[in-house]
Amino acid sequence: MHIDELDTPALWADLDVVERNISRMGEYCKEHNLALRPHIKTHKIPELAWRQIGSGAVGIACAKVTEAAVMAAAGLDDILLAYPLWGEHKWRNLLALTERAKVSVATDSARHAHATAVALGEDRKKISYLVEIDAGGRRTGLALDDSLSGHVARIAESGVPVRGIMLYPGHVRQVEDMDISELNAQIGQAKSAFEKAGVTVEIISGGSTPTAFYSHRIGGLTEIRPGTYIFNDLNYHSLGACTLADCALRVRCRVVSTSVADTAILDGGSKTFSDAAGLAGPGFGMIEQYPDALCEKMNEEHGYVRTGGCEQRPATGELVDVIPNHVCTTVNMHRVLYLARGGEVEEILPIAAAGKIH
Amino acid sequence: MHIDELDTPALWADLDVVERNISRMGEYCKEHNLALRPHIKTHKIPELAWRQIGSGAVGIACAKVTEAAVMAAAGLDDILLAYPLWGEHKWRNLLALTERAKVSVATDSARHAHATAVALGEDRKKISYLVEIDAGGRRTGLALDDSLSGHVARIAESGVPVRGIMLYPGHVRQVEDMDISELNAQIGQAKSAFEKAGVTVEIISGGSTPTAFYSHRIGGLTEIRPGTYIFNDLNYHSLGACTLADCALRVRCRVVSTSVADTAILDGGSKTFSDAAGLAGPGFGMIEQYPDALCEKMNEEHGYVRTGGCEQRPATGELVDVIPNHVCTTVNMHRVLYLARGGEVEEILPIAAAGKIH
Numbered sequence: 001m002h003i004d005e006l007d008t009p010a011l012w013a014d015l016d017v018v019e020r021n022i023s024r025m026g027e028y029c030k031e032h033n034l035a036l037r038p039h040i041k042t043h044k045i046p047e048l049a050w051r052q053i054g055s056g057a058v059g060i061a062c063a064k065v066t067e068a069a070v071m072a073a074a075g076l077d078d079i080l081l082a083y084p085l086w087g088e089h090k091w092r093n094l095l096a097l098t099e100r101a102k103v104s105v106a107t108d109s110a111r112h113a114h115a116t117a118v119a120l121g122e123d124r125k126k127i128s129y130l131v132e133i134d135a136g137g138r139r140t141g142l143a144l145d146d147s148l149s150g151h152v153a154r155i156a157e158s159g160v161p162v163r164g165i166m167l168y169p170g171h172v173r174q175v176e177d178m179d180i181s182e183l184n185a186q187i188g189q190a191k192s193a194f195e196k197a198g199v200t201v202e203i204i205s206g207g208s209t210p211t212a213f214y215s216h217r218i219g220g221l222t223e224i225r226p227g228t229y230i231f232n233d234l235n236y237h238s239l240g241a242c243t244l245a246d247c248a249l250r251v252r253c254r255v256v257s258t259s260v261a262d263t264a265i266l267d268g269g270s271k272t273f274s275d276a277a278g279l280a281g282p283g284f285g286m287i288e289q290y291p292d293a294l295c296e297k298m299n300e301e302h303g304y305v306r307t308g309g310c311e312q313r314p315a316t317g318e319l320v321d322v323i324p325n326h327v328c329t330t331v332n333m334h335r336v337l338y339l340a341r342g343g344e345v346e347e348i349l350p351i352a353a354a355g356k357i358h
Numbered sequence: 359m360h361i362d363e364l365d366t367p368a369l370w371a372d373l374d375v376v377e378r379n380i381s382r383m384g385e386y387c388k389e390h391n392l393a394l395r396p397h398i399k400t401h402k403i404p405e406l407a408w409r410q411i412g413s414g415a416v417g418i419a420c421a422k423v424t425e426a427a428v429m430a431a432a433g434l435d436d437i438l439l440a441y442p443l444w445g446e447h448k449w450r451n452l453l454a455l456t457e458r459a460k461v462s463v464a465t466d467s468a469r470h471a472h473a474t475a476v477a478l479g480e481d482r483k484k485i486s487y488l489v490e491i492d493a494g495g496r497r498t499g500l501a502l503d504d505s506l507s508g509h510v511a512r513i514a515e516s517g518v519p520v521r522g523i524m525l526y527p528g529h530v531r532q533v534e535d536m537d538i539s540e541l542n543a544q545i546g547q548a549k550s551a552f553e554k555a556g557v558t559v560e561i562i563s564g565g566s567t568p569t570a571f572y573s574h575r576i577g578g579l580t581e582i583r584p585g586t587y588i589f590n591d592l593n594y595h596s597l598g599a600c601t602l603a604d605c606a607l608r609v610r611c612r613v614v615s616t617s618v619a620d621t622a623i624l625d626g627g628s629k630t631f632s633d634a635a636g637l638a639g640p641g642f643g644m645i646e647q648y649p650d651a652l653c654e655k656m657n658e659e660h661g662y663v664r665t666g667g668c669e670q671r672p673a674t675g676e677l678v679d680v681i682p683n684h685v686c687t688t689v690n691m692h693r694v695l696y697l698a699r700g701g702e703v704e705e706i707l708p709i710a711a712a713g714k715i716h
Contacts, residue, residue: 007445007447007716008445008716009715009716041658041659063659083614083625083659084614084615085614086674086675087366089365090365108615109616109617109674111673111675112674112675115675134617138621138662139615139618139657139662140614140615140617141615141617143617143619254445256442256443256444257442257466259466259498260496260497261501263497265497265498267441268715270632270633270634271687271690271713271715274628274632274633275632275633275635275687276628276633277633300421300686301399301421301422302498304497316444316469316470317470328658329633333713333715335713355629355691355693355713357626357629357692358365358366
């Protein structure tokens with residue numbers, strides 16, 4: 001089947017590029033003796049997680065316990081829940097997950113660590129904790145100040161084994177601006193605080209796609225958790241984290257109207273692409289066949305493309321391929337990914353963990 | 359079951375407010391002899407479409423043929439596809455839909471009208487067209503100029519019966535600024551062009567939630583297609599189209615971290631709320647219990663709430679209710695809606711047409 005035969009909008013990826021992206025990250029981590037733990041939020045597909053394991057990954061990271069359940073059901077058996085789960089439903093699901101996988105959980109407060117431990121009761125030793133520190137993103141994570149060792153000690157008192165440190169340098173977007181000496185100092189400070197609390201640091205888990213290939217310069221990292229690298233996207237391209245040729249994912253859309261002057265309307269809007277803003281400027285992506293067209297804005301089902309700047313313009317009924325701003329949120333809107341080589345569909349993969357909100 | 363017992367994030371609506379919103383629109387349309395055809399993209403739930411029918415609605419509007427199929431399977435039998443569907447998959451689904459419902463389709467070009475007619479072949483008379491005109495939104499729709507009657511005549515030559523005019527004044531956001539005389543002039547001009555083309559105008563379909571209660575002042579409208587009114591949201595509140603008390607929908611989230619100063623992190627991000635921007639300013643919504651908190655930004659699973667401006671602040675583990683910016687895109691991220699009165703869940707409705715992208 002050729003991709004021209006797919007109903008639109010259709011999510012597809014170039015299999016050559018996907019394979020290259022997977023193997024490049026695997027090789028980098030082997031070369032630098034880093035454990036690779038891909039975040040599966042990008043693809044949400046067990047089959048692709050297995051290919052990452054095949055490239056040397058030691059396990060996976062998930063955000064949601066229901067995403068983790070999908071992965072565990074497919075045999076993925078080493079899972080970090082990189083998120084401070086809270087609630088009876090979630091703790092029950094977490095316990096069920098330990099029947100199938102080795103499970104670690106991020107925590108960033110004694111309150112969370114103890115609530116989870118109380119909920120798990122005698123089973124609390126079936127999980128372990130990574131303690132998150134705030135590397136500057138002001139999202140989650142303990143502050144790197146004098147209070148840190150006290151917090152870590154109280155977390156350890158929960159009775160859940162603490163295995164190490166988690167950080168997410170997701171605020172480091174422009175890799176050339178990354179202050180590696182500051183990150184190194186932060187990690188050094190965190191390690192001292194953990195030692196002072198009497199907690200052995202076995203794992204220091206960091207990484208994100210834009211910073212991934214700099215990880216060997218960050219002292220002490222034992223593991224990285226990049227997600228986006230498997231597909232890459234326009235936002236990471238705009239940050240210099242990948243080339244356009246590294247962008248594997250496309251949303252194939254149909255032009256359904258050109259009745260308004262200098263405009264082509266696509267049959268994909270925010271329900272197809274998500275509303276993810278473009279880091280490099282306005283718009284929802286780039287049309288491969290019409291790179292001078294401006295993917296200006298969206299409603300739920302309509303993508304507004306302004307074609308005034310194009311020499312050639314698409315006709316009503318024509319198929320186009322859009323490279324999206326943010327692949328993770330785009331993939332989440334779809335239920336099937338087509339993998340193609342030279343335009344021929346080789347595989348049809350259900351996006352089994354898409355749309356999981358719990 | 360109390361809403362406190364739901365796994366988070368949970369989508370719920372106040373049933374009293376939903377019922378009031380439904381009946382108010384139904385009564386307005388009866389009073390002014392307007393056909394009400396609610397756009398079901400807001401709720402995507404057949405059961406709620408039936409309650410709109412119960413308030414006097416003549417049928418429904420859908421954007422996607424797969425959404426329409428869900429509705430038709432539940433017995434909704436008068437459906438406007440307010441979208442220029444294009445493609446063999448879609449035309450086959452359209453034909454299947456005519457077995458269960460009276461179906462009309464929006465078109466805005468002879469090219470689209472004829473392609474659809476050719477695809478349907480002898481069955482083309484099983485559907486009818488509304489011809490969309492561009493009322494100023496620069497999205498879809500034919501221009502109101504001298505070419506209009508020619509376009510309409512060529513659309514009519516497709517052999518699909520043309521029943522009237524469709525317009526979407528969705529660009530009219532600030533209702534007090536709405537230039538009704540201009541809309542009236544546009545409709546008059548369109549009617550003349552249709553007459554010149556020899557096409558009888560039986561239906562003039564307009565409306566959107568912000569303009570809905572002004573529809574009786576727009577000359578010639580026979581039908582309106584508001585969607586959001588059933589729930590309302592923060593964006594329409596900021597436009598003056600509803601009060602906060604009219605906003606029925608909430609996303610119940612849990613605070614999972616307060617480790618970063620002046621910050622509460624919710625277990626709902628762009629996968630829960632969609633990324634819909636706030637028309638009134640930054641942020642992704644308003645927390646009912648902490649209206650002074652700033653729902654600043656989101657990642658996929660994290661909602662960043664800055665609490666520096668709050669006298670009381672939420673604790674880790676606490677439940678909060680967020681009124682979202684845009685209900686339509688928020689509902690689309692969920693699969694179940696809880697309807698509650700006084701905090702007690704009375705109904706659990708599957709959002710059967712959520713996530714339909716075709």
